[in-house]
Amino acid sequence: MSTQDIPEEENLPAEQGAKDSGEVAVPADPFADPGVPPHELRIQDIDDKAARHSERVVATLFTVSMLATVGFIASFAALSVDKIIYVFPLGHVSALNFALGLCLAVALFSIGAGAVHWARTLMSDHEIVQERHPIEATPEARAQVFKDWQDGVADSSFGRRKLARNTLFGALALVPLSGIVLLRDLGPMPEDKLRHTKWAKGKRLMNQNTMQPLRPEDIPVGSLTFAMPEGMSEHDHDFQNQIAKAALMIVRIKPEDIKDKRSLDWSHHGIVAYSKICTHVGCPISLYEQQTHHVLCPCHQSTFDLADGGRVIFGPAGHALPQLEISVNAQGYLEAKGDFAEPVGPAFWERG
Amino acid sequence: MSTTTNDTQRRGKAPAGERVADWMDGRLGIYGAAKKNLRKVFPDHWSFMLGEVCLYSFIIIILTGVYLTLFFHPSMAEITYEGPYVPMQGVRMSEAFASTLDISFEVRGGLLVRQIHHWAALIFIGGMMVHMMRVFFTGAFRKPREINWLFGFLLFVLGVFTGFTGYSLPDDLLSGTGIRFMQGVLLSIPVIGTYLSMFLFGGEFPGTDIIPRLYSIHILLLPGIMLGLVVAHLILVFYHKHTQFPGPGRTEKNVVGMPLLPVYVAKAGGFFFLVFGVIAFISAIATINPIWAIGPYRPDQVSTGAQPDWYLGFAEGLVRVMPGWEINLWGHTLVLGVFIPIVLFPLVLCAIGFYPFIESWVTGDKREHHLLDRPRNAPTRTAFGVAWVTVYLITLIGGGNDLWATHFHLSINAITWFVRIGFFVGPVIAFIVTRRICLGLQRRDRDKVLHGRETGIIKRLPHGEFIEVHEPLPQDQLHKLTAHEQPQPLEIGPEVDENGVRRKIKRSQKLRARLSKSYYGEGAYIPKATAEEYEEITSGHGHH
Numbered sequence: 038m039s040t041q042d043i044p045e046e047e048n049l050p051a052e053q054g055a056k057d058s059g060e061v062a063v064p065a066d067p068f069a070d071p072g073v074p075p076h077e078l079r080i081q082d083i084d085d086k087a088a089r090h091s092e093r094v095v096a097t098l099f100t101v102s103m104l105a106t107v108g109f110i111a112s113f114a115a116l117s118v119d120k121i122i123y124v125f126p127l128g129h130v131s132a133l134n135f136a137l138g139l140c141l142a143v144a145l146f147s148i149g150a151g152a153v154h155w156a157r158t159l160m161s162d163h164e165i166v167q168e169r170h171p172i173e174a175t176p177e178a179r180a181q182v183f184k185d186w187q188d189g190v191a192d193s194s195f196g197r198r199k200l201a202r203n204t205l206f207g208a209l210a211l212v213p214l215s216g217i218v219l220l221r222d223l224g225p226m227p228e229d230k231l232r233h234t235k236w237a238k239g240k241r242l243m244n245q246n247t248m249q250p251l252r253p254e255d256i257p258v259g260s261l262t263f264a265m266p267e268g269m270s271e272h273d274h275d276f277q278n279q280i281a282k283a284a285l286m287i288v289r290i291k292p293e294d295i296k297d298k299r300s301l302d303w304s305h306h307g308i309v310a311y312s313k314i315c316t317h318v319g320c321p322i323s324l325y326e327q328q329t330h331h332v333l334c335p336c337h338q339s340t341f342d343l344a345d346g347g348r349v350i351f352g353p354a355g356h357a358l359p360q361l362e363i364s365v366n367a368q369g370y371l372e373a374k375g376d377f378a379e380p381v382g383p384a385f386w387e388r389g
Numbered sequence: 390m391s392t393t394t395n396d397t398q399r400r401g402k403a404p405a406g407e408r409v410a411d412w413m414d415g416r417l418g419i420y421g422a423a424k425k426n427l428r429k430v431f432p433d434h435w436s437f438m439l440g441e442v443c444l445y446s447f448i449i450i451i452l453t454g455v456y457l458t459l460f461f462h463p464s465m466a467e468i469t470y471e472g473p474y475v476p477m478q479g480v481r482m483s484e485a486f487a488s489t490l491d492i493s494f495e496v497r498g499g500l501l502v503r504q505i506h507h508w509a510a511l512i513f514i515g516g517m518m519v520h521m522m523r524v525f526f527t528g529a530f531r532k533p534r535e536i537n538w539l540f541g542f543l544l545f546v547l548g549v550f551t552g553f554t555g556y557s558l559p560d561d562l563l564s565g566t567g568i569r570f571m572q573g574v575l576l577s578i579p580v581i582g583t584y585l586s587m588f589l590f591g592g593e594f595p596g597t598d599i600i601p602r603l604y605s606i607h608i609l610l611l612p613g614i615m616l617g618l619v620v621a622h623l624i625l626v627f628y629h630k631h632t633q634f635p636g637p638g639r640t641e642k643n644v645v646g647m648p649l650l651p652v653y654v655a656k657a658g659g660f661f662f663l664v665f666g667v668i669a670f671i672s673a674i675a676t677i678n679p680i681w682a683i684g685p686y687r688p689d690q691v692s693t694g695a696q697p698d699w700y701l702g703f704a705e706g707l708v709r710v711m712p713g714w715e716i717n718l719w720g721h722t723l724v725l726g727v728f729i730p731i732v733l734f735p736l737v738l739c740a741i742g743f744y745p746f747i748e749s750w751v752t753g754d755k756r757e758h759h760l761l762d763r764p765r766n767a768p769t770r771t772a773f774g775v776a777w778v779t780v781y782l783i784t785l786i787g788g789g790n791d792l793w794a795t796h797f798h799l800s801i802n803a804i805t806w807f808v809r810i811g812f813f814v815g816p817v818i819a820f821i822v823t824r825r826i827c828l829g830l831q832r833r834d835r836d837k838v839l840h841g842r843e844t845g846i847i848k849r850l851p852h853g854e855f856i857e858v859h860e861p862l863p864q865d866q867l868h869k870l871t872a873h874e875q876p877q878p879l880e881i882g883p884e885v886d887e888n889g890v891r892r893k894i895k896r897s898q899k900l901r902a903r904l905s906k907s908y909y910g911e912g913a914y915i916p917k918a919t920a921e922e923y924e925e926i927t928s929g930h931g932h933h
Contacts (some may be wrong), residue, residue, distance in 0.1 A: 299432075
């Protein structure tokens, strides 16, 4: 279509027509629809040699597709699944994935290219005009439908038999309740599950990397240590659920830098322990800036100040990070003084 | 078709193809449908292929998705990996993650199919978005196609959710973070949030139910609905007959183009292979979602630069730039900082989804439209569309604020404020600017009609003046540039009736009249060239 528009700029019947109409008494509309432009012959329509050339191009494309499919099967059989090859500029890639993908791409694309080339060069390109028909029904048909509907409703006695009708409505309204009731066992009630974690009085803080209990001297100023409660193991059946709430991060700040009074009381010689779960939507916070004592959640960039009670200083989080009160037990290990004082993680309606 | 046509058979019976067709017709009545449709005309324009891209990538997604279900285990049972991928050996992971590793490293061609599936999904949603824009800006959604617009809009929304549930299935660290996000969002819903979370996850986050549940949603529930919608969408395209751009010989009452058989079948059928071929090529050379490099999900671990797939980026942006408002009252927490963005997310989508109904109410236009608008000839609609796209893009920037900050060395604080302000100001500016551009283009069309096109030929007149020669447009161009309508705005009539009594005018009617004025009133369009003006100029001293 678009190719047909271009040559017509050269051909200028409009100018002539307009001048003519300017002279006659009743001017014809200079913007009148000239109708579908005349069909223009392609080289393939005139020159049989060109047409045969087009056919050969199409056939070549289809042949390439066949060869590519053979290549696909051959690669599948010949290449090992773990073979890695270097392909410029992609780098090191899986040989099998690369070969299969390329063969499949060529096999498919050639079919498409062949079909489109066939359609464009060899199939008839005469534009056809078809009429549209209004969608709306004729008034007679409309009247007939309304009459049929009223007859049907009258025959059903739906309007007159009110008792039957209303009880039907009642039954239809109630029956989906069974389906809703069935959904009850999708999960348990929330109860106070979101309020408690595995932390409890006397539980030691275990280094998550070494699984050894932490001593205050293990935590130098400026470091960030992740910990979990004593007695938890990766192999527990509910490990994922528990770590989702209990994950802890520990930093040591010079006590004089801690601005919040309660935060200082809950720390041990400047070692503060905060929930690792962001109070926005629950991502684990993992980026610590030791100069400023800020931690940043990589999901939505909420930033908390660990030197100031875990206060939110930037980002979409709505409240401070919960702090865990810690101390040192008789053997010199860090231990929790109890569970978190407030629910960890994202806020929820019952949080209060 | 018929392969058994030697002479002896031909003499006795009809060819096999005909006999099969007769057999079918006797049972299905296929000739009735074929009579109307075999040579059905389809108008041609490059932008009409955008919908085809969506259709074909949808088919590719279904084909590859069925294959992937043969190997994927939607289970959250924890195992220790002992497969061939060395860096993960000995790592605790769910069976879902392990089976995705197996598809990538043990099943021959599994990686290719996985990557085709994911790439096709991105192209599907991107294609739907661009297709939707094409339909929007050309006014193809107008009567009688409003319902089909809604079908398409639903397909887009469902496509987004199917994409989310799909990339969540491997249970890798990145997608698990997305599921955690979803859980945090559920918790923010007032009153019922915690219950929804417990019920969806079968208990506390993450539990062991979410992957199998997302799996059945991803492979059965959503694609089932979408398949139905796709079929309905196509039936309506057939039934309404395709729209066409204005041009010589094209009217509201006809459809001009190539017949279904053979040209459209060959082009559209061939195009399926082109789309599939291109996606296969991308999947051969470009890795997508390398879960082996990301690792299995653990709720206490995360990677930096966590992003959803691009189509959820605008929702992510809304969440990121929202101030962290939380209201605590009477022992309850209203988590506005999360809840407001999540309410805005569907509202932004619905703004474009319900637009056709708003426009038809404002304009009061009850006629069928089969000729497309050129976007410049509907300035208010075009401006609204660009404003919507602006909101979308600005929030998309917000969704990647960390990446913008690190890649362009910008302050994340500044980006956040840019998005916050841009969310409100950006669409207003875009609206005004777009309308001005549309009017400018209308003015240019008018000039072209009246004065012809600039040829670039400079002519020196006998008295020394230089002029550029303008060449009158050919008839088909004149027609094309003047064929559109310029309706009058809706009138609500005088404030008082003929007896001087105040008429009751509903407030909605007043609003409608005002909006209608912004569509069709003064300043909303440049009056197009009239035949009289044209006569006057062309019959006079020539063009200048």
